[in-house]
Amino acid sequence: MTRSLQTPALGGHELPSYLEDGHSLRSWLLSTDHKRIALLYFGSITLFFFVGGAAATLMRLELISPSGRFFSNDGYNRLFTLHGVVMVWFFLVPSIPTTFGNFLLPLMIGAKDMAFPRLNLFSWYLNTVGGLLVIACLVLGGVDTGWTFYTPFSSLFANGYVILAAMAVFVAGFSTIATGINFIVTIHTLRAPGMRWMRLPLFVWTQYATALVIVLATPVLAITLLLLMAERLFGLPIFDPAQGGDPVLFQHLFWFYSHPAVYIMILPAFGVISELVACFSRRRVFGYTAMIYAILGIAVIGFFVWGHHMFVAGMSPLAALVFSFLSFVVAVPSAIKVFNWTFTLYRGQIYFEAPMIYALGFIGLFTTGGLSGLFTASLPVDVHVTDSYFVVAHFHYIMVGGAVSAFFGALHFWWPKITGRMAPDGWARFAAILMYFGFNFTFFPQFLMGYLGMNRRYHQYAPEFQIYHVASSTGAAVLAAAYALPMFYLGWSLIWGRRAEANPWGATGLEWQTSSPPPRENFLKTPQVREQAYDYHPETEAPLHEAPEGRRPHNPQGAGA
Amino acid sequence: MSGQALHEPFEDLERQRLAAAFGMWIFLATEILFFGSAFLAFSVYRQLHPEGMLAAARETNIVLGSVNTAILLASSVTMAVADKAAEQMRKRETILCLALTAAFGLGFLVVKLFEYREDIAERLVPGPHFALTEPGAQLFFGFYWVMTGIHAIHLTIGIVIVLITIWRIRRGSLAYGRSGFLPSLGLYWHLVDVVWIFLFPLLYLGGRA
Ligand code: HEM
Ligand SMILES: [Cu+2]
Numbered sequence: 017m018t019r020s021l022q023t024p025a026l027g028g029h030e031l032p033s034y035l036e037d038g039h040s041l042r043s044w045l046l047s048t049d050h051k052r053i054a055l056l057y058f059g060s061i062t063l064f065f066f067v068g069g070a071a072a073t074l075m076r077l078e079l080i081s082p083s084g085r086f087f088s089n090d091g092y093n094r095l096f097t098l099h100g101v102v103m104v105w106f107f108l109v110p111s112i113p114t115t116f117g118n119f120l121l122p123l124m125i126g127a128k129d130m131a132f133p134r135l136n137l138f139s140w141y142l143n144t145v146g147g148l149l150v151i152a153c154l155v156l157g158g159v160d161t162g163w164t165f166y167t168p169f170s171s172l173f174a175n176g177y178v179i180l181a182a183m184a185v186f187v188a189g190f191s192t193i194a195t196g197i198n199f200i201v202t203i204h205t206l207r208a209p210g211m212r213w214m215r216l217p218l219f220v221w222t223q224y225a226t227a228l229v230i231v232l233a234t235p236v237l238a239i240t241l242l243l244l245m246a247e248r249l250f251g252l253p254i255f256d257p258a259q260g261g262d263p264v265l266f267q268h269l270f271w272f273y274s275h276p277a278v279y280i281m282i283l284p285a286f287g288v289i290s291e292l293v294a295c296f297s298r299r300r301v302f303g304y305t306a307m308i309y310a311i312l313g314i315a316v317i318g319f320f321v322w323g324h325h326m327f328v329a330g331m332s333p334l335a336a337l338v339f340s341f342l343s344f345v346v347a348v349p350s351a352i353k354v355f356n357w358t359f360t361l362y363r364g365q366i367y368f369e370a371p372m373i374y375a376l377g378f379i380g381l382f383t384t385g386g387l388s389g390l391f392t393a394s395l396p397v398d399v400h401v402t403d404s405y406f407v408v409a410h411f412h413y414i415m416v417g418g419a420v421s422a423f424f425g426a427l428h429f430w431w432p433k434i435t436g437r438m439a440p441d442g443w444a445r446f447a448a449i450l451m452y453f454g455f456n457f458t459f460f461p462q463f464l465m466g467y468l469g470m471n472r473r474y475h476q477y478a479p480e481f482q483i484y485h486v487a488s489s490t491g492a493a494v495l496a497a498a499y500a501l502p503m504f505y506l507g508w509s510l511i512w513g514r515r516a517e518a519n520p521w522g523a524t525g526l527e528w529q530t531s532s533p534p535p536r537e538n539f540l541k542t543p544q545v546r547e548q549a550y551d552y553h554p555e556t557e558a559p560l561h562e563a564p565e566g567r568r569p570h571n572p573q574g575a576g577a
Numbered sequence: 578m579s580g581q582a583l584h585e586p587f588e589d590l591e592r593q594r595l596a597a598a599f600g601m602w603i604f605l606a607t608e609i610l611f612f613g614s615a616f617l618a619f620s621v622y623r624q625l626h627p628e629g630m631l632a633a634a635r636e637t638n639i640v641l642g643s644v645n646t647a648i649l650l651a652s653s654v655t656m657a658v659a660d661k662a663a664e665q666m667r668k669r670e671t672i673l674c675l676a677l678t679a680a681f682g683l684g685f686l687v688v689k690l691f692e693y694r695e696d697i698a699e700r701l702v703p704g705p706h707f708a709l710t711e712p713g714a715q716l717f718f719g720f721y722w723v724m725t726g727i728h729a730i731h732l733t734i735g736i737v738i739v740l741i742t743i744w745r746i747r748r749g750s751l752a753y754g755r756s757g758f759l760p761s762l763g764l765y766w767h768l769v770d771v772v773w774i775f776l777f778p779l780l781y782l783g784g785r786a
Contacts, residue, residue, distance in 0.1 A: 197600050201596050201603070206587075231603055239612070246723045252719035254723070259716055265621055
């Protein structure tokens with residue numbers, strides 16, 4: 017049984033691609049095509065990635081010297097607040113869902129578009145309005161509350177444009193809610209014939225779980241920010257301790273959103289990694305069903321662990337115990353996923369192309385971040401490391417090392433599908449390796465200095481920490497270079513890159529069965545699905561040793577197609 | 578003539594209607610968490626400061642509050658009838674019931690404005706001149722203003738959409754009977770009512786046993 021993958025089974029070079037379907041500005045800004053909206057989003061999150069990145073660069077620069085040389089205390093506070101707000105809500109939360117999710121979800125389930133195409137466009141405009149608000153806040157002078165907006169500081173005492181920042185997050189939150197609703201309804205109602213739930217690619221499953229978390233968690237943040245704004249703007253007492261209000265209540269509400277939000281950021285990355293690992297080891301995902309339960313388990317349990325951010329804020333010993341226990345529980349499904357990816361590699365035929373290098377990097381960094389989460393989840397250790405650089409390192413390993421690596425992995429993997437061009441794989445591999453190296457160089461020292469007592473959110477520190485900070489800042493320079501590189505070679509590939517076939521990686525999944533880039537309607541005819549996901553080889557045979565002829569062909573890039 | 582009912586990317590109407598209703602239900606779930614969090618915070622304070630919160634609750638205007646509850650319930654009835662009328666493609670009745678719904682909604686807002694004016698006159702706005710001294714009383718009115726305000730904004734949005742819908746049905750640009758739009762709008766309207774059904778006892782009935 018050999019299969020030809022060179023000619024698209026379902027989609028047509030006969031039709032103009034979605035990129036050629038209108039060239040005016042209007043045809044982009046008013047487009048309801050999910051693929052074009054994905055690109056609009058790609059533009060906005062790239063912009064914000066660089067805004068947040070600029071703030072990070074300034075912070076790392078400032079931290080080279082223990083004396084706080086360039087910024088005032090207030091200036092430094094504004095810097096890390098801006099960095100956090102932009103990176104969390106304007107880059108990482110929307111990143112994978114709004115770009116790759118938007119682009120791929122209908123393609124992967126065999127649909128023409130999202131269930132509500134106009135709502136999809138509307139959500140981009142909402143996101144843009146939120147973005148403008150945050151930029152206005154930045155231009156006017158910023159905020160100094162930290163991305164967590166803790167009351168009563170934020171509501172009664174802080175200088176700066178708290179209202180603008182909170183409003184920006186509020187609006188952006190509704191934009192993600194709109195996207196979430198669209199995803200859920202699309203997956204429920206627009207699957208192609210034969211695309212049963214248990215045949216969905218794991219990327220779709222993770223988008224589904226993410227959307228669930230988005231629609232159930234984000235409204236809590238929305239009302240919390242409204243209450244904060246009411247207190248600050250109209251002087252209505254809500255969290256003010258002088259009136260009997262409870263600031264810790266704010267923290268509960270905030271983390272009830274913000275812990276699930278970390279899964280909004282990481283679940284889509286899990287989906288990407290499952291696709292990449294399967295494709296580049298020519299292997300069915302090990303434990304496909306277990307993966308689905310793990311995804312859903314994380315989405316559900318993730319709602320019940322928020323208290324671990326507040327162990328030192330004051331809570332009953334029983335509550336602390338329960339939150340600690342549940343935080344250990346939520347790590348189990350994450351671990352299951354890591355094991356399953358590893359088992360997928362076993363007896364696979366592994367190709368080390370750029371997307372795969374990103375994926376392997378993800379597994380390493382995510383595991384490190386997740387294990388450090390277990391440290392912080394255990395009460396005695398957390399009391400020691402709370403508000404230290406240890407926590408900073410923990411969440412950067414997961415959110416930057418993990419989620420951002422997955423974002424770049426996805427970008428390289430689906431680049432041919434999105435643009436119709438191949439990226440130069442040598443450069444891409446170089447950037448991927450540099451990113452892994454630069455990341456560890458930047459953030460591993462932070463574990464050490466955090467454990468030794470370096471507090472987060474300070475720009476003046478004891479001189480004995482300088483060596484760690486200098487190491488971290490040097491690493492940050494490397495990391496910055498690794499993040500900037502793809503801009504150049506991917507831009508280059510748009511004009512000079514080799515033209516992509518429909519399925520350049522020999523991957524499974526409906527998105528590879530239509531032309532690259534796909535036509536406006538995605539498919540020439542409605543796909544019929546007869547196979548399970550990741551049909552890389554017959555079910556009972558591992559591809560490396562048994563029946564290599566049954567395996568889907570894959571031409572390593574550069575070996576020529 | 579009414580506008581086209583079937584939209585891309587759907588291929589049959591039944592599924593499109595299902596999708597519209599389903600999407601609205603999910604939105605309602607987000608709304609429940611939205612309001613629910615505020616109710617939760619309110620309940621926490623009710624637990625922390627029972628006396629002050631109840632004393633403050635006695636200051637609300639129960640007459641206007643009850644009248645408004647009745648108005649909103651009536652508007653839900655007319656909204657439900659509008660939906661049924663639309664199902665049977667009875668254009669005149671649909672428009673009439675929608676107009677009644679919007680009118681009830683506006684009536685609610687007018688009554689609420691009178692009530693707000695009275696609250697302000699009675700110095701029930703938290704701040705240095707606040708009328709009550711019990712601890713927690715200011716918190717109660719913090720929530721009172723925020724919650725009724727957010728509810729009023731929801732209602733205003735509902736009224737605007739109902740008015741636009743009337744206009745579109747009259748112009749013939751909305752396939753009101755089949756597209757699944759009216760049932761979704763109805764769901765939203767009923768949710769705004771239900772929120773009030775929770776607000777009413779929390780804000781008006783507490784402390785008046
Ligand atoms: C393996 C499961 C995980 C566990 C057990 C865990 C545990 C924890 C704990 C206990 C804290 C609080 C530490 C402190 O403030 O003292 C924390 C902080 C944090 N975690 Fe995790 N975590 C896990 C996964 C994740 C994931 C997947 C992400 C992001 C995608 C993440 C992002 C964060 C962030 C952003 C903070 C710090 C928030 C702040 O204070 O600004 N965590 N984690
Ligand atoms: Cu957490």
